[in-house]
Amino acid sequence: MMLHHSTCPVCSGSDLRVFHSCTDNLVTGTVFELLRCNTCGFILTQDAPGEEDIARYYESPGYISHSDTRRTMVDKIYQVARNIMLSRKTRMVSRECAINRGEILDVGSGTGHFLYFMKNAGWNVTGIEINQGAREYSERNFGLSVFPPEHLKTFSSSRFDCITLWHVLEHLYDPVNYFGEIRRVLKPGGTVIVALPNSNSYDAGHFEKYWAAWDVPRHLWHFNPLTFKLFAQKSGFKIISETVLPFDVFYISVLSERAAKKSAGMLTGMMWGMIFWFISLFAKKRASSLAYILRVPSH
Numbered sequence: 001m002m003l004h005h006s007t008c009p010v011c012s013g014s015d016l017r018v019f020h021s022c023t024d025n026l027v028t029g030t031v032f033e034l035l036r037c038n039t040c041g042f043i044l045t046q047d048a049p050g051e052e053d054i055a056r057y058y059e060s061p062g063y064i065s066h067s068d069t070r071r072t073m074v075d076k077i078y079q080v081a082r083n084i085m086l087s088r089k090t091r092m093v094s095r096e097c098a099i100n101r102g103e104i105l106d107v108g109s110g111t112g113h114f115l116y117f118m119k120n121a122g123w124n125v126t127g128i129e130i131n132q133g134a135r136e137y138s139e140r141n142f143g144l145s146v147f148p149p150e151h152l153k154t155f156s157s158s159r160f161d162c163i164t165l166w167h168v169l170e171h172l173y174d175p176v177n178y179f180g181e182i183r184r185v186l187k188p189g190g191t192v193i194v195a196l197p198n199s200n201s202y203d204a205g206h207f208e209k210y211w212a213a214w215d216v217p218r219h220l221w222h223f224n225p226l227t228f229k230l231f232a233q234k235s236g237f238k239i240i241s242e243t244v245l246p247f248d249v250f251y252i253s254v255l256s257e258r259a260a261k262k263s264a265g266m267l268t269g270m271m272w273g274m275i276f277w278f279i280s281l282f283a284k285k286r287a288s289s290l291a292y293i294l295r296v297p298s299h
Helices: 054-058 073-097 113-120 132-142 149-154 175-185 202-210 225-234 248-259 265-280
Strands: 016-023 031-037 043-045 103-107 124-128 160-166 186-197 238-244 289-295
Touching: 016 202, 073 113, 073 160, 073 186, 073 238, 103 113, 113 124, 113 132, 124 149, 149 175, 160 175, 175 186, 175 225, 202 248, 202 265, 225 238, 225 289, 248 265, 248 289
Parallel strands: 103 124, 103 160, 160 186
Antiparallel strands: 016 031, 031 043, 186 289, 238 289
């Protein structure tokens, strides 16, 4: 069954218009339409495969968060950027949570590299990951405790000091209810960190339908700072701050140039990535990727 929308899941508006037609460049070559809500500006993937059918759209060695592949130069760029960002993310967690040790849950933990960093920093770590191969990789290589998504409901209430979703929310089929569970297992005063591609970024506007972070049909939802604020409020959270994830734009720009079949995709992608990175220094809300810091309001 396909995921067909007649109303906006963020504002419930019914004025949805076709925004782009995008190709699944990773697995199938199928074209999917993006719809934009003319009430709030939220963008969503129309007629994405249902949850029971989506697994085959991840079955590619190019889906690096599950495979940890190093086959191509783009893969290697991703690996270098990820290793730099892991240290930054570890510091971000301690800074935003104002503690150096605690209980952390990483939703969509992939092959476990972030949790391994956090474990080495002294945190008690737990992961949620839908892909069995990635769970087994995490357990085998890093000795991590990683569970399938349905296990979230078994965690005790008010267990975690911090919950992270690094480019995961856009994949979730029922994000509002999922965030209800996240709120339940978060300690009072705890922190949630959500990283997302920004559909209102400079690079999204430049590459248009070729922007790699549309990533249809794996990305079901396409947030920008305004629509994510509406989603957070609907889910019972408040955005405390936003932080730019600086390296994502280089990887996304290279993939976007490749999707547009540019002959010098690597070179021009890095060039555009540098341009977009520089101008986003002066306009944070137009950066390619943002990490949002969330807490439950105290009232």
